[in-house]
Amino acid sequence: MTPDQIAASLSQSIREQEFPPGSALIQEDLAKRFKVSRNPVREALRILAANGLVTITPGNGATVRVLSLDELNELYDIRLALELQIAPFIIEGATKRAVAALHALVARMEAAETTADWMRLNFEYHQLVYSLANRRYTEDILHSVLSAVQPYSFQNAVQLDGRSRSDSAHREIIAAISEQDAANLARLFREHLQHTRERLSTLYEE
Structure with missing residues (x-):
């Protein structure tokens, strides 16, 4: 899967609260889920961060963004x-x-x-x-x-x-x-x- 495809799938999962606001998005777990290496997962998370759905945390971690x-x-x-x-x-x-x-x-x-x-x-x-x-x-x-x-x-x-x-x-x-x-x-x-x-x-x- 490409980073764009992974981002689209994760976006849907976030919208449907499979990953509620504040949830941690673990790269290793996501790589296993999509059967890819960590690199496309990392790029997918960057795409989601650019779209305001994800917050990148120190150490290349990520969480679903919580809106005020x-x-x-x-x-x-x-x-x-x-x-x-x-x-x-x-x-x-x-x-x-x-x-x-x-x-x-x-x-x-x-x-x-x-x-x-x-x-x-x-x-x-x-x-x-x-x-x-x-x-x-x-x-x-x-x-x-x-x-x-x-x-x-x-x-x-x-x-x-x-x-x-x-x-x-x-x-x-x-x-x-x-x-x-x-x-x-x-x-x-x-x-x-x-x-x-x-x-x-x-x-x-x-």
Whole structure:
């Protein structure tokens, strides 16, 4: 496996809380897991550190980054600014095939038996929505931000029953895209993000 492939796999494991915030990432263990030497693992951890998911510790160790409440709020500020900004571009780039794919993803999310499966599909859903805007650099930023907040969104899904509300919001977002209503899409993005941030802030403080 290449460092990029290892980084992608670890990123998913972090998002789904196989490695929760604060967890140590032991290079020797990861090398055995991926059946590689330590060098590609070390490079993969550097990639994740550059993306803000991992903190490199003295001696080339690494831990999953722990976000403060201020950092979490900053990430949601970024999502609010960028997702609202690309709403018109999403409307322009949406096709019937893309809308059908979004419906299929939400159906799979609603049927998901585990939170990890739901989180994986949730990430795929948002990635598809972002891709419709055809704004490569904005999409890359949102991918990084979404990766950073998802371990905390996991807690929202598990402890605050955020799945059902998110599934409903995702359906409403698809409807706005189908109706080519950019203003409503931006409004739904704002409401969904603000509500999730408020719930996470409450959970974080507790």
